[in-house]
Amino acid sequence: xxxxxxxxxxxxxxxxxxxxxxxxxxxxxxxxxxxxxxxxxxxxxxxxxxxxxxxxxxxxxxxxxxxxxxxxxxxxxxxxxxxxxxxxxxxxxxxxxxxxxxxxxxxxxxxxxxxxxxxxxxxxxxxxxxxxxxxxxxxxxxxxxxxxxxxxxxxxxxxxxxxxxxxxxxxxxxxxxxxxxxxxxxxxxxxxxxxxxxxxxxxxxxxxxx
Amino acid sequence: xxxxxxxxxxxxxxxxxxxxxxxxxxxxxxxxxxxxxxxxxxxxxxxxxxxxxxxxxxxxxxxxxxxxxxxxxxxxxxxxxxxxxxxxxxxxxxxxxxxxxxxxxxxxxxxxxxxxxxxxxxxxxxxxxxxxxxxxxxxxxxxxxxxxxxxxxxxxxxxxxxxxxxxxxxxxxxxxxxxxxxxxxxxxxxxxxxxxxxxxxxxxxxxxxx
Numbered sequence: 001x002x003x004x005x006x007x008x009x010x011x012x013x014x015x016x017x018x019x020x021x022x023x024x025x026x027x028x029x030x031x032x033x034x035x036x037x038x039x040x041x042x043x044x045x046x047x048x049x050x051x052x053x054x055x056x057x058x059x060x061x062x063x064x065x066x067x068x069x070x071x072x073x074x075x076x077x078x079x080x081x082x083x084x085x086x087x088x089x090x091x092x093x094x095x096x097x098x099x100x101x102x103x104x105x106x107x108x109x110x111x112x113x114x115x116x117x118x119x120x121x122x123x124x125x126x127x128x129x130x131x132x133x134x135x136x137x138x139x140x141x142x143x144x145x146x147x148x149x150x151x152x153x154x155x156x157x158x159x160x161x162x163x164x165x166x167x168x169x170x171x172x173x174x175x176x177x178x179x180x181x182x183x184x185x186x187x188x189x190x191x192x193x194x195x196x197x198x199x200x201x202x203x204x205x206x207x208x209x210x
Numbered sequence: 211x212x213x214x215x216x217x218x219x220x221x222x223x224x225x226x227x228x229x230x231x232x233x234x235x236x237x238x239x240x241x242x243x244x245x246x247x248x249x250x251x252x253x254x255x256x257x258x259x260x261x262x263x264x265x266x267x268x269x270x271x272x273x274x275x276x277x278x279x280x281x282x283x284x285x286x287x288x289x290x291x292x293x294x295x296x297x298x299x300x301x302x303x304x305x306x307x308x309x310x311x312x313x314x315x316x317x318x319x320x321x322x323x324x325x326x327x328x329x330x331x332x333x334x335x336x337x338x339x340x341x342x343x344x345x346x347x348x349x350x351x352x353x354x355x356x357x358x359x360x361x362x363x364x365x366x367x368x369x370x371x372x373x374x375x376x377x378x379x380x381x382x383x384x385x386x387x388x389x390x391x392x393x394x395x396x397x398x399x400x401x402x403x404x405x406x407x408x409x410x411x412x413x414x415x416x417x418x419x420x
Binding site: 140179 | 255258259261262265266268288289292293296299300301323326328329330331334336337339340342343344346347349350351352354358359361362363365366367369370371372373374375377378380389390391393394395397398399400401402403404405406407408409410411412413414415416417418
């Protein structure tokens with residue numbers, strides 16, 4: 001299809017498509033004449049992925065670019081590619097790592113992961129991300145109890161193994177594997193978050209009897 | 211304490227504190243001289259709340275301002291205040307509401323909420339927020355099954371009633387009630403999300419045998 005048809009099918013304006021082409025988020029179309037290129041279903045699907053990450057997940061363009069670079073680097077083994085994409089989604093709040101509070105919280109995170117027997121790399125940015133949340137909760141006088149963290153962890157592991165991981169074609173095409181992981185992480189994460197807010201509203205209405 | 215001491219205690223630079231004062235995010239200190247004002251623990255706590263929402267929750271300043279305006283409007287009943295604060299946290303992806311796909315997804319959301327027996331207002335922005343996520347998942351070829359949505363909903367309701375709602379002082383001070391709700395929604399929501407990414411990494415390592 002032509003760029004105008006790609007724009008109509010995806011709802012993405014032509015200048016935005018050209019921007020994604022320049023930034024390498026979208027692969028070039030097949031050049032059929034000096035000023036004409038052909039695009040296909042793969043381009044349409046990539047555009048939908050970009051828009052879903054941007055609009056629903058609020059994932060920054062630079063992060064999306066990192067994920068796509070990992071997909072397109074054919075020399076990168078699948079597990080490294082998935083890890084790279086996954087780590088790109090982390091957004092630790094500017095941590096205060098020298099800080100004694102952060103160091104203590106980080107030790108709690110290590111103990112939690114060890115206690116769960118989870119296999120997480122020492123350099124995973126998620127460790128600091130969780131530690132910084134624990135610091136903020138402490139400062140705000142709403143510390144996370146061990147019981148609550150452990151319960152959250154058990155629930156999330158059940159959901160991850162039952163749904164997220166069951167769908168990833170680990171030995172299939174690179175692009176499909178990373179897409180499934182990223183969509184699962186971002187969009188299903190958002191779905192869970194929205195359901196949580198719906199549950200909070202419902203419980204709050206029940207308690208206040210409105 | 212003086213503004214310089216408030217800055218040192220909170221780690222927030224003085225110009226930023228002055229910006230929050232101008233924007234009404236932080237109440238004015240007690241004027242003790244023409245160019246001197248006194249601040250107290252309540253200011254420090256408010257600053258920590260603002261920073262946690264901004265840095266951990268990535269909640270925009272305009273949203274924080276809406277939440278604080280609801281807290282400070284003493285004429286607003288507690289349940290309206292909590293609802294206002296809660297709805298401010300919703301961030302529906304520019305929905306395409308006239309769109310047939312969105313309308314169908316919205317009907318699925320209504321059926322889900324009715325099936326769960328949840329008490330959610332018809333105008334809750336969370337309904338459209340969830341519908342739009344369902345549209346994107348469909349478009350990306352990873353549709354959410356009824357079973358998965360229902361399972362997510364049941365899990366989240368248990369966690370909400372066991373932890374989030376148990377902590378909110380519904381009949382206590384306005385500021386504390388809304389703070390507890392917002393911190394619970396944003397920071398514990400983020401904690402769950404990070405634990406989910408940790409679980410994904412661990413499961414992925416197990417499956418790929420690395």
